[in-house]
Amino acid sequence: MSRGRAMAALPPPRSTWDAINPLRLLGELSETRYWMYLLLLPSALLITAIVLFPTVYGFQLSFTEMRLNRPAGNGAFVGLKHYQRMLADPIFWLSLRNTAVWVTFSILIEFVVGLVAALALNRNLWGGKVLAVLILVPYFLPNVVAGNMWALMLDSRVGVINDILVNIGLLQEYKAWFADPNTAMATAIFVEAWHSFPFFTLLIMAGLKGIPTDLYKAADIDGAGAFAQLRLITLPMLRTIIAAAVILRVIGLVNSPDLLLILTQGGPGRSTQVLSLYAFQNAYSDFNFGYAGALSVVMFVLLMLFAWAYIRLSKVNQD
Amino acid sequence: MTAKFDRRSVLKLGGGMLAASALLPHQAFAQQTAINYWHTFTSQSEAAGLQAVLDLFKAAHPDVAVTPENIPNPEFMAKITAAVVGGSRPNVTMVSSERFEDLLAMGALSDMTDRIAGWERRGDFDDKRFASITKDGKTYGVPGFTFVDWGYYRKDWFDEAGLAAPTTYDEFRDAAIKLTDASKGRFGFGLRGGPGGQNFVVNVIEAFGSPVKKEDGTIGLDRDIVVKALDWYAGLLVKDKAVPPSAANDGFQQVISGFQTGQTAMIWHHTGSYQDIASKLKPGVEFGTFAMPAGPATRVARLAYAYNCITNDENADAAWEWIKFWGEPDAAVAFLEKTGYMPASTVAAQDQRIVGNPMYKAAADTLGFGIPQPSFPGAAGWAQNTVLPALQQILIGQATPDQAADQIIEGLAAAIA
Amino acid sequence: MATLSIKGVRKSFGAVEVLNNIDIEVEDGGFLVLLGPSGCGKSTLLAIIAGLEPSSGGDILIGDKNVNDVHPKDRNIAMVFQSYALYPTMPVRRNIGFGLEMRKVDAKEREAAVQRAAELLQIEHLLDRKPGQLSGGQRQRVAMGRAIVRNPDLFLFDEPLSNLDAKLRVEMRTEIKRLHDRLGTTTVYVTHDQVEALTLGTKVAVMKGGVIQQLADPETIYDRPANMFVAGFIGSPTMNFLTGMLEHGDGGLVLRHAAGSLALVGLEQDVAAFVGREVVAGIRPETLNAGQGAAGLQGIVDVVEPTGPDTMVIVSVGGQLLTARLGPKVRPKPGDTLNLSVDTAAINLFDPVTGNRI
Structure with a gap:
């Protein structure tokens, strides 16, 4: 730094070398306001490369004709063609509705079960540490493993779940859970909830550690029962963490088709067809990347709207 | 102006360093040519069949190391599309007939017409076997085995x-x-x-x-x-x-x-x-x-074929050795015995181990009247x-x-x- | 309002004895201070009184009622926590009224009670704020408001002032005293600050290691500490200990120490049994005065610490260091020889073996 100043104080350069001497120029540069931008450049480039470029490319794709198995005409700008098609596409609307059901009920169950598990584990009961690890196991299973495991357990011929349900008399005969449109979505949601509720457990447990125990003592003395304490202390104190968990999970649920890909592939008869799966099929079995891009953009916009509305409604930003 | 000049030179310097680091971990010696093979085998018997062919190939071609990579069927098109677009193509890919047109259209396949024409076992195969991997007179793969x-x-x-x-x-x-x-x-x-x-x-x-x-x-x-x-x-x-x-x-x-x-x-x-x-x-x-x-x-x-196709111009000669090997009767019969898949080569299909087994009669008959998938x-x-x-x-x-x-x-x- | 009786209360965590047979009676309207260093068991005792923790034995009586098996909310107590424990998501008004709300007191009555408490504590203007928007002192007041609004039998304070800065602490101490004078509610107050204990308590229990060292009114605790622990814990600067032999002198008993002897004039204790043995004399710094007197000590000035109203002079008497609280104008220099007169009537003699007052 001091060197930079010393150089700046020198008389004007006398030789041509001085005019292009990189060290001298670098020194001068470090004294200007551009220096800051120069230092930011590497991270800006990185962000541009890994975040901005794919996002912009995805948007651009949605206005482009891009069918990998029909090279002629690819790359042409087609304006809102894909979006117009979408409006008239009954499968899109069905997928949108199914996505709403899939996400809403999955989140609800995951949150409630995750909360109950976290509250139970937070009591430091005997064996709680072992239980805490066990309860997290589902989350560590890859989707593929969890999906295939449940597909097998729910199988209408050899599935152990059917066996149990028939034996305890809840079912008359083995049921093909994923072949009946009335149970396919619910069963898929059950598997999804089983797989991901530990995510809520994990985050809520972390949040619970941050709530001062004095608050519960004070509430005990004030006469608040367990439910009132949950409603008036625990949940409000967890608001930020719950909001973060819900948003992350909604993003995951909206974007990731892998569990449904294994369990149902959208069937039977599209009764579990969701947007992510539809986009996936459009891209990788119809090779229509333009339309798939448009579907992704719609999902992206819906997610942004959801996150914005949710943050506003849950008042996470307050105090 | 000076600021701009400097920024650019810094970038150049960084780019140079990146390039240098990319060159560093180059293999100094490569006696054995390594190729990878993307396939969609799922069941245990299929895995056993592939292993049997790999073992025979290893004994016959110690100079080529084949790394098989299992790509689950539902993800296959996504993975191969990403590999082609992203430039990380496998050397050899197993392509079922119904995927040929899509893969060809996206430019995943290499023209193998000349190699096949010069192959000493070309005569073992009926021309029909190549029909669903040929377009506009160019052939892009060799049938490894037949789905009957x-x-x-x-x-x-x-x-x-x-x-x-x-x-x-x-x-x-x-x-x-x-x-x-x-x-x-x-x-x-x-x-x-x-x-x-x-x-x-x-x-x-x-x-x-x-x-x-x-x-x-x-x-x-x-x-x-x-x-x-x-x-x-x-x-x-x-x-x-x-x-x-x-x-x-x-x-x-x-x-x-x-x-x-x-x-x-x-x-x-x-x-x-x-x-x-x-x-x-x-x-x-x-x-x-x-x-x-x-x-x-x-x-x-349906008669459908699992074709083995060259999907990367690098190490294409080694890839060709591996693809040809599936046409050897010993390899084809070893694979059949583990899996039940019929050989694609007519010569191999005449093997006593096949025609002598009444359970395979239905398949042998179907080879006569079967037709390819649209x-x-x-x-x-x-x-x-x-x-x-x-x-x-x-x-x-x-x-x-x-x-x-x-x-x-x-x-x-x-x-x- | 009620009396509080703690009878033979014990508490142990496994093999660790945290409270050992605690017996305390607090009169109706009394102010009991539990004083001791951290880990002495005072907060555990308070939690047992509140019902937040079970005891391992003994009884707690509020009024005539044994509350051992009574839930905290049914003990009719109110508690102020060191952390204030205000509900962060509720405005001050609801925080104060929360106990009433939970007890299904109707909204109008509740509002009036909150208003009264707020006026008493001068926090009416804060009622609609959230705890996060308040200063430490304001939160302290809200916490007190939450305690007084219900008009409980018993106030429990758990180190309520230790999170405040020095100036506010003094201010709030006065506030608590005023409140107690005004409301007259029986109070138990836990602190490690001996000034709070002496200023607030009608009764002080000095605790150490789960055992009550002395239970008495503040004057007795200060003037006649039961043992050297209490003597040393109470008072700032701390009490001087001068070790010497107790002997019969010309005019009565004398303490023969390394640098001479000190006539023990007007001693209140019966120390006959200790004549000819070594004892420890506890001398409060303010009972030492500059100049010669009936009984006196001579020493060499070690350090001089002017504090404004007083000058603390640390003197070496035959190698034992004593602190004297002298007037503001006294300014000896280190190395000077200094004569000190001693108010020997205020001296306490301790048995050096047991540490107990003779």
Whole structure:
């Protein structure tokens, strides 16, 4: 730094070398306001490369004709063609509705079960540490493993779940859970909830550690029962963490088709067809990347709207 | 101005360093050529078959190291698309005939015409074997083995009921109805209405008399025939009740295990599941095999090939050695014995170990009259994303055959548009 | 309002004895201070009184009622926590009224009670704020408001002032005293600050290691500490200990120490049994005065610490360091020889073996 100043104080350069001497120029540069931008450049480039470029490319794709198995005409700008098609596409609307059901009920169950598990584990009961690890196991299973495991357990011929349900008399005969449109979505949601509720457990447990125990003592003395304490202390104190968990999970649920890909592939008869799966099929079995891009953009916009509305409604930003 | 100059030089410097670091970890010695092989084998028997071929190849070609990479079928197109677009192509890829047009269109395949023409075993193969990997006079792969469509039936049940293996759709339906006994939890036919079941729907439509791709190359369907075909096929469940109620979600695993566990009396598949079935049921006693029955208009049994294709120009010579090796009779028979997949080479198919086995008769017959899957860009996506859901909707009572036929026909029009 | 009786209360965590047979009686309207260093068991005792922790034995009686098996909410107590434990998501008004709300007191009555408490504590203008928007002192007031609004039998304070800065602490101490004078509610107050204990308590229990060292009114605790622990814990600067032999001198008993002897004039204790043995004399710094007197000590000035109103002079008497609290004008220099007169009537003699007052 001091060197930079010393150089700046020198008389004007006398030789041509001085005019292009990189060290001298670098020194001068470090004294200007551009220096800051120069230092930011590497991270800006990185962000541009890994975040901005794919996002912009995805948007651009949605206005482009891009069918990998029909090279002629690819790359042409087609304006809102894909979006117009979408409006008239009954499968899109069905997928949108199914996505709403899939996400809403999955989140609800995951949150409630995750909360109950976290509250139970937070009591430091005997064996709680072992239980805490066990309860997290589902989350560590890859989707593929969890999906295939449940597909097998729910199988209408050899599935152990059917066996149990028939034996305890809840079912008359083995049921093909994923072949009946009335149970396919619910069963898929059950598997999804089983797989991901530990995510809520994990985050809520972390949040619970941050709530001062004095608050519960004070509430005990004030006469608040367990439910009132949950409603008036625990949940409000967890608001930020719950909001973060819900948003992350909604993003995951909206974007990731892998569990449904294994369990149902959208069937039977599209009764579990969701947007992510539809986009996936459009891209990788119809090779229509333009339309798939448009579907992704719609999902992206819906997610942004959801996150914005949710943050506003849950008042996470307050105090 | 000075600021700009400097920023640029800093960038250049950084770029130079990146390039230098990329060059550093280069292999200094490479006696052995390493290639990777993308395949979609799933079952244990298939894995054993691949291993048998790999072992033979390793002994014969110590200079080439093959790394097999399993790509699950549902993810295959996504992975290969990403690899092609992203420039991380595998050296050799197993390509089923129905995927040829799509992969060719996206530029995944290398022209292998000259290599094949100069191959000493080219004469072992019937020209037809190359038909579904050839376009505009250029050939892009060599068949590794053959998928021969056929059926399995419970011989013991058929004998008990005094029935013979079906040769027509009518006989097939009668047998399915007769062998259904709900009180025993037994069904005549294990219909594949879940993932992978789409091709059988197309087969039935064609067997009823409406080919998807006509001889003149035009693509289209006859609505009345499609309705009839769907009514018959889905009717096996919704009217005849001769199919397990789980059909709409039954994929490969479910259909096979349904037959293995004695839930179903007949299933349709190809020869590749022979060892899986034979591991649970006694060949010739408890189960038998039959050629796909003839439909009202024509007999449709598919012959499809798993082609091995060069998908990367690098180490293409080593890749070619590996691809050629599948044509060796020893390799082909070793693979058959582990899996049940028929050799693609006519010479290998004449092997005594095959023609001497009565269980393979249905397959050998089918090699004579079998036909390839209709193939055009978009065919696979249409079958998977339109035909299958349409069938499922009939199976679960959400659509009539008429409505489903409309979906199928409209979907086809959209797919080829 | 009620009396509080703690009878033989014990508490152990496994093999660790945290409270050992605690017996305390607090009269109606009394102010009991539990004083001791951290880990002495005072907060545990308070939690047992509140019912937040079970005891391992003994009884707690509020009024005549044994509350051993009574839930905290039914003990009719109110508690102020060191952390204030205000509900962060509720405005001050609801925080104060929360106990009433939970007891299903109707809204109008509740509002009036909150208003009264707020006026008493001068926090009416804060009622609609959230705790996060308040300063430490304001939160302290809200916490007190929450305690007084219900008009409980018993106030429990758990180190309520230790999170405040020095100035506020003094201010709030006065506030608590005023409140107690005004409301007259029986109070138990836990602190490690001996000034709070002496200023607030009508009764102080000095605790160490789960045992009550002395239970008495503040004057007794200060003037006649029961043992050297209490003597050393109470008072700032701390009490001087001068070790010497107790002997019969010309005019009575004398303490013969390394640098001479000190006539023990007007000693209140009966120390006959200790004549001829070593004892420890506890001398408060303020009972030492500059100049010669009936009884006196001579020493060499070690350090001089002017504090404004007083000058603390540390003197070496035959190698034992004593602190004298002298007037503001006294300014000896280190190394000077200094004569100190001693108010020997205020001296306490301790048994050096047991540490107990003779």
